Amino acid sequence: MSYRLDLTVISKSEQQSHFALTLHNLSDQAQENWSLHFTFCRWIQAETLSNGQLKQLGSYCTLTPGNSAPLSPNSHFYTEFTVGTKPFTLYDEGIVEAFLNTSPEGSFIKPIPVKVTTINLDQPATEPLSIPLPKAKSINLIPAPESLIRLPGEFRLNSGTAITPPTDKASGSTRWLQAELGHLLHEDIPIHQAGNISYQLHGDLADGAYCLLVEPDHIWLQAGSESGFVHATASLLQLIPASPAHQVQAAYMIPMVEIQDQPNYQYRGMMLDCARHFHPIRRLKHLIDHLARYKFNTFHWHLTDDEAWRIEIDAYPDLTRIGAWRGPNEVIQPQFTTISQRYGGYYSKQEVRDLIAYANDRGVTIIPEIDIPGHCRAAIKSLPDLLVDPNDESEYRSTQWYSDNILSPALKGTYTFIANVLEEICELFPAPYIHIGCDEVPKGAWTKSPACQQLMEQHGYQDPRELQGHILRFAEEILQARGKRMMGWEEAANGNKISKDTLIYSWQNEEAGLICAREGYDVIMQPAQYTYLDMTQGYSADEPGSDWACKLPLDVVYSYKPLSSLDVNDPVHKKILGIQAALWCELVNSQSRFEYMIYPRLLAIAELCWTKPEKRNWKDFKARLNGQLAYLDKAGINYRRCE
Known part of the structure; x- marks a missing residue:
């Protein structure tokens, strides 16, 4: 490899880390007018760069040298920068992929490969977590039957x-x-x-x-x-x-x-993010086979987000022509991995129908998620004439570092878009539910839009968050007219505009779910601290995954008992309809990693969903899990080994 990129932690405090980045030219050729393109999992404080300039959109960073000097043969470029976050503990938190570009700005990018080395975390090594399993039982059903x-x-x-x-x-x-x-x-x-x-x-x-x-x-x-x-x-x-x-x-x-x-909870689900990385139909069918095998009854299909739009919509072919693809020369810039080439995919309506029929035979209901009003960058970039307010000068940065991903509640096109998309989604999916996201609208959105301010004045709104409720109420009315029940993340309750018929998914923590349940909403518990399968499964640096919510080994997953601090007779328990696992896929881009992050923790969540808490036993579960491993081996599943 002619070019190498190193990243090293050189100092850190409780909520700040300082890094050194070094780009090596190991070739015998100088590179003129170069820029370095890479993906990184945190927001870099561009003003802290000691050398060069940085632009960041989502995880995609473009670094240019400060003096336009060539990158000479057998030389290197060095800079330092700061990230305002807790110290990194995982290799996955380093730079994931990178390439060089020497094409003039605005012209076709021809990526030059760069080898990325493992981040130097400046921390002592930690042994991989081991969970010894007792001898398998003669019968090893999971979840444990009554x-x-x-x-x-x-x-x-x-x-x-x-x-x-x-x-x-x-x-x-x-x-x-x-x-x-x-x-x-x-x-x-x-x-x-x-x-x-x-x-x-x-x-x-x-x-x-x-x-x-x-x-x-x-x-x-x-x-x-x-x-x-x-x-x-x-x-x-x-x-x-x-x-x-x-x-x-x-x-x-x-x-x-x-x-x-018989099941303890009526709702037993798993959410899969297919927007950040595209998962082919054969992978989804394989997953649905196992959801059914372990008595899950719901597949929550996250189909749209900032990084891609994955489902065919007849009214707007550009949603998939443009929005399903990203790359260095696409309308939607690269993100996460596979950044040097065109990457993506989408599901045709016929593929969706076939998957629904496949899942139905296995007792699995497929619930689609069309995320609004946030996480809409792919849609906005695909349909700018419909969804962009040119007079909106609002400044914000979303949780994933976008400044242009929120639908405007003051545009007529927003409501035309929502109505047309939801109409096709309702027609395509027989499930009685449609999930419409509703999460992570950042502060600052809509605050410098004259049209949004006029809309607030017209309706007597005092808080911009009420504009989110305004959009969601419109969506809920559309769904109700088509016999569907709206679902949303806990932020759907912001603005107090939706009805209590909306089913809430609690993801930030269990307390958020408890608050919504006490307010009268039915709730699905999906707290990141127990159910997010993108969280790392151990404590060593080489464990795949993230840890923004926690580190989530198997025993922690199994320990979850929703609202266990409440009296068993508290009526709020009846508002908890079930539990759901979730796999967000920013870094899940292969079958092998897909399986590693899911198994065996999916089996633990299966038991949380099905078996009454008083009948669950960690030691007994481990023995039955040991008995399941022969099947997982035969099925060729790359599960995380317990020992």
Whole structure:
């Protein structure tokens, strides 16, 4: 590599770090009129640079030398700068990618590769976290069922297995079971009257509840609802050993059991960010398989953000023509990783329909998220004639360091855009819910817009945050007219304009969820300190992930008990509908890293969602987790090892 970039911590205090950046020219060629382009996870105080000038947009930084001097062969460029943040502890907090550019400003950029070395954190090494697992149990279901009785004997699953004609409520579960068994046995599993796996309708079982009985010659899956049959199927699939007892005959010996079970929370979800990095459909299907296997029932699909717009909208083809792509020569600048080339992708409406049908068979509802009024930079850059107020001189910097990512509540185009997009989203997604984001509108937005000030005066608003409520109330009315219930992050309640019918997701901390629940909102608990899977899983510097909220090892995840400080009879508990995991994907750009961040913590969250707190046991969970690892290995999942 001809060029190398080093970053070193040279001093730090409680809320400030000072860095040295060195760019080495290891080639025999001088570079004239050069600029260094790189991504960095914090806001750099540009005025502190000791040499050169810096422009930063989001994570994307452009550094130019102060004197336009060439970068001579076998020489280096050196500068220092300050970041106003707590000291870094992770290698992922360093510079992620970089390239050189020597093209004149405004012309086509031709990136020159730069090797980025691991950041020197100026800290002692920490051993990787180890969580020893006890011996696996004979049966290792996750989440733990309400009642499981082990019976003597086994059922032989082989090529002679068939399914009896299912009740209508089990049609999706049957297709899922056929797909899984067909993959396992390498042949199609038929449906006929003489089958030895039967789905039976029991109307007295509550929604989501099921009974599973495995006998030597027959398996009975009993439920009174579609979701109950899915949960029975999930338990049956987990009972199948990872390896057959007889390799030649491909026979799997399923232990005889009697299980009676039902969920503790009605909502059990996972959110995946597909805006920061694009995840192909095959990856999503693989994830949905495992969400169903561990009895999650909701996939929250984060489809739009500042960095990309990922879903086809017929009314606005530029949302995906422009907004789905970023790169050094695109309208939307590079961010995070893969910065030297055009990067992106989007989901066609047909792909969405196919994924919805796939998830439906597995009892997983897909809830789309279209983020408004913040986190809208990709949409604004795609549709400037519709969404830009040229007279708005408001100054702000969002949490992710953008100054141009907020929709204007005073533009007619904003409401036309929201109405048209939500109409297509409602038509495409059968789920009764639509999530519209509502988070992280920074202070300063709308404050220097004459049109926004006029709108506030017209409606008697005193606080600019009421303008967010103004937009959200419009969106909620659109959704309600189409039979949908609005969802939003906890900031949706800002401005006090939306109805209590809006379902709130609490992400900043548990206290925020408690406040919303006490105000009368139904709440999904997703506190970053327990459920954010982008947080690092250990304490050593080489652990992938972030730690802005916390470091989140497996035992901390498993320890979460929503509102455990409240009296068990406090009525606010009834406002908590469930728990959700989240994977934000600023740095999740491969299948390997995707799996590493999710597993095995997803299994712990599955148990938080399903099993009553009094029936959870950390030591018992670890033993059952150990028993699940053979399946994860067989499935080729790159999970984080516990030991």
